[in-house]
Each structure stands twice: as structure tokens, then as C-alpha cells.
Amino acid sequence: MTTLNVRASAHRKIIGAVFAVPALALFGLFAVYPMVRVFYISLFDYDLTSPPHWVGFANYGFLWHSEQFHQSLEATGFYLLFTYVPAVLLALLLALGLDTKLPGSGFIRLLYFAPVAMSWVAISVIWRLLFQPDGLLNQVLGTHTPWLTSAKSAEWALVIASVWKETGLFLILFLAGLSRIPRELREAASLDGAGAFRSFRYITLPLLKPMTAVVCVMAVIRGCQSFSPQVVLTGGSFKTQVVNLYVYKTAFENARMGRASAVAVLLFFALLMVTMLQLRLFRSGER
């Protein structure tokens, strides 16, 4: 490389860095700074209207013993497990069925994707009507279940509405992953006598792994960050106060900003660890 080329390359790098400065500044201001600030506030007792009072790690100590916080973790775990495992599996099955160029398949994909394009609040309002004791769901099932006003059913009501809403997103992602698998591979397997299951097990699934990793990471993050359906459908009653709703109530209804920040910090690290674990698991399978 000539001296002139080296200079030109260095010049381009500097120009690139200068162009990146505004975006980095905004990212720092609106993403990094708030995160650091949340961690900082978690070390204080702060009620919004009085000066913050240093308490060290007392907020974390409180959460260790707090029954309400533990209940919110249970509610989040239940919601994550029973919403996102079925939603991901259902999306995979539907994607396999819709991975075709038959006429009308595009329209059907659109139908499945429609709930994803709608806001959580709008969908929750619709489901709230369906879940009424004299609503459509009970009429169809011939039951009188108090879907939203009983601890026996409220968690399941949220699961039903959420599976309906979230499946479409994962479906689109799986379809995108399937479209990148060359058809020739499956055709060759078919010629070699592999049935549909073996073709799925040994060709489709391994090649779909990168997209499956993305879907699983997204599912865990979305499950842990759920907030709107719980607010609109149950208000957090009947064992549906998930962690994010606990954060909101602790911060803005009970004016305990330090404690709410401590929960947010714990949630951040929990998500970080789970995501890293998931990615490591998927990578280890590739070796």
C-alpha cells in the first residue's frame, strides 16, 4: 500500500467517525446515560419530590425478601413459558405449512401478521370485550368463566390473547429463515428417500438454527418486557402483575424510584445473562 493510499484510508476513517458522532451522541444521551442513571438511582431512596437519600444496596436487599417482587417474577415466568413456547412452536409449524408458492399463501401470511401490526393496547381492548363473562368466548365455549376477574383464569386469558398476537411475528421470521434454505437440498433429500420428518430434522432445522436463535432471544425479551396487556386486561390483579408492571407501580404509583430502578437493573442483567446463554447454546450446537 502506498503512503498516499494509507493517508486516504485514514482520512476516510476520520470522516466516517465524524459522521458517526451525532448518532453516537444521541445513543449515549438517550440510551447509555439513562441506563447508567437507573443503576445510580437504584442505590438511593428517591420519591421524586424529595432529594435522593443514599441507601447503598438496600433496595436490592429489600427485593430479596419482598413477596410482591417474588410474585411478579412468578407471574412473568408463567407468562413467558406459557405464551412464548407455544407461540414459537405454533409459528414454526405454520411457517412450514405456509412455506409454499401456492396461490393465496401470501394473503394467509398477511392475515397471520395483521395482529403484529396492531398496537398491544388496541388488541387488549378487543380481547377485554371477548373475555367478558357474557362475551363471545364464553358464548362459543358454552362456559361462564370469569376470565379477567379470577386468579384461576386471568393468567390464562393473558396467555390466549398474547399467543394470538405474538405468533405472527415469529411466523414471519421463520418464513424469512426458510426462504434462505435452498429448495434443492430438500429435493435432493427427497430423492434419496428421506421423508418429510427426516428432511425437517436433518436439513430444515439445522439450517434454520440462526433464525431460531433470533426468535428465541426475541421471545424471552418480549416476554420479560410485557406490560400493556396486563395493564389493560387485568390491571395486574389476580397474579398477573408481571415485573414491568411492578416496576411501573413501584415508581409512579408508590413513588419509590430507587426500588423500581433496582428491579429494572436486575431485569436488565437477567435478560443479558439469559440472552448470552441462549446464544452460547445455539453456537455450541454449530461446532
Next chain:
Amino acid sequence: MKKLSAVLALCVVGVAMTACGSGSSGSGDKVHLTFWTHTHPPMIALNKKLIAEYEKAHPNVTIDYQQIPNTDFNTKMLTSLSNGSGPDVINMDDVALRGDYIPKRLLAPMDSAAQTAAEGRYLPNTLDGAKGPDGKVYGLPTEFNATAFAINKAAFKKAGLDPADPPKTWDDVAADGKKLIAAGQGGFNFLYLSAGQYTQQLQILLNETGGRIVSDDGKKATIDQPLGVQALELWNTLVNKDKLGDPHTASHDATAPFADFEAGKTSMTVMYPWGVGQIAQDNPKTYKNMEVVPLPQVDPSKPNGRWYGYYMAVNKASKHQAEAWKFIDYVTSQNQRWLTDVNFIQPVKDWSSSPAAAKVPFLKVWEQAYQQGRFDEVAPHWAEVQDAIKTAIESTVLDGKPAGSTLKQAADTINQSLSE
């Protein structure tokens, strides 16, 4: 040198005048006040009229009036006060005032002369809803509510009941409710809305049984004591054992607390003065058939009720405190119009003998209710206490768990909050 001294002196005077101007509003200074209330359409309409009149009489004053939905009010107020953007004038319920805003020193007290004048103007104890532990008054009432009971006369007649002989005890409510339901009419139910409203309704029953949510010193939960359990069991018995109403199908719409009574799903409901005005406006047919009667009692020989009020107060951070109090003075001085236009009773002395009061529906019942009420309890971290109460009521009334165990759990949660 003399010129320089003169210029400096002028500068000092100028700075001083500017400083004075920012702290008070002389008759010519432009003053911009912000005023926040919750949402209640008849109240909003009158507030707008009063603001227009005040601005006309005080051309230097402009008032920005904002209405905040009830469910968001506390959150918005707290966050705005934390960053200094809060309103100058706040209309706030007494629980929030005594539980949060006064203890946190967010409000400006009345000066002692104004307080003395106000205490001479209002009925005894009715300013306690805005009084701090320092004995200072932090607000003047725009509405003051006592508790009564409403029955649907037409439904009573259809069930063979005499509306002139309304239920006097909760046992009577159960007996009449069963007859109403047998005749195909609505029975009775409580409201299943916010944590605050759950707690307020339980306080009605607690006042009658003699139970308390927390001890008098505010340091220990007492809601799980026998009189507290009795109050929740009374609620549960009326709804689930006597089957006067289905809590699962009751309206959960906080913007229409009397929806079930107006729709005929219930023929009896707890009533407040403002509710009469709202029903008259929303559903004239129900209003025509409605009779307001004294609140049923656990023990009629020891009648008790619940008081609550909304008070106009001044933000301590306001730069226009004097002007804000003047505006409050004007609004609260219109007590006759609050009665005629909104059905809000302001507890000024002799309110019931005024010409406007003569037109207040069910005046005698309200007069009696004002003799036997008490303000709700408050304690530190009251929002958490209300949440614990709500969970206990839901677990018992909607999920069928025993009142003793759900209130024990509530007491544990409350004690944890109080201990911090």
C-alpha cells in the same frame, strides 16, 4: 464616579424590582396560572365559567386549565412536581393531600389570617381534610361529600317493597335485595374499580364495624383484627352468600361508577351528592325513579358514614402563590353556584339554609349524612396500603378465599410498608 454610582444604584433597584415581580403579582403584572383538576364534566363546565369571569375581572391574569383523567392524576402530578413543571393550583382529594402532598411539603399553607377567616367560614372539622400535622390548612374545599344510599323506587314497587320504607341496616339490604332479585330486578353491589375505590368502600364498612386499617399512631396494620374482618365479611356476604350482585359482571368502568344502577343491574347503591348530579345528567329516567336515603348501618343506634372532599391547594413551588390563593378564594366563594350547577356541597356554615340548597335534591338526607361522617384513614405509603387492601378484597370477594386469611396477608404487606 458619581455617574457610575448612580448607574449602579439604578441597576440594584432594577434588579430588586425584577425580583419582587417574580415573587408576587402586582395589579399590573402579567400572571399566568396553571390549574389542574380531575375529570367530572359538570365540574369542568363550571370551572371554565369561573375562570372566564376571573380573567375578565383581572385582565392581567390568564389561567391555563387542564383536566387529568382520575387514574393518571397522581402519577402526572408527582412527576410534574418533581421536575418543577407542576401547576400553580391543584384540586386534589383529601387522602392524597394528607397522605402524600402535605407530608412531603409540596404545598403552600394558607397564611394564619386567611386560615382564621376560613375556619370561621366553614363547618367545624371540615377543613381537616386539608390540614397538616402542623395545624396549618393547605386547601379550601370545592366539594365535600358525605355518604348515603340510593334506591330505585320503580324496582322496589315491582318487587312489592315500599320505597318509603328503605333498608336501614345491611341485613335489610340483604332481605330487600333478595326480594328484588326474585322479582327480576337488580339487587345491590359495590364497585370494582381502582385500589383507591376498593379501599374507600371498605372504609365505609369499617367506620360502621369500628375496624381500622392501621393503628392510630399509623405504625401497625390492624385491618386483620376482628372488626376489620367483619367489614370484609359483610361485603362478601352481601355479594356472594346473599347473591345480591355478581362481582364478575359488575361494571369495571371507572368513568361511569353508577353504570350498573343506571342500567338497572342494581336497584341499590352507595351514593354521594355529586353522584345525584351525574345520574340526573346521564340518565334522567333513572334519576326520576331514584330516592336517596340514609346509608344502611351495621348498628343503627351508632350511625356512621364516610366523608371525603376535594380541596384547591397551591403548589409550594409556584411563583404566583398570592394570585393563586386569590383565584381559589374566588372559586370557593361561589358555593351557591357549585350547588345549583354541579350538585357539589361546600361545607360553609348554614349551607343548607341558602336559597340554592333549597333546590338540592334529598337535602334532609345529606344534612343528616354531614352530621355523622369521618375522613378516611391515611398513613405513609398509602398507595401501597390501598394496593394490599384491593388484593385482599379481590381474593375474598372474587376468588372466594376467607376474609381472615386475605386480610392477614394484607396486614403483612402493610406492615412491611409502614416499617420503612
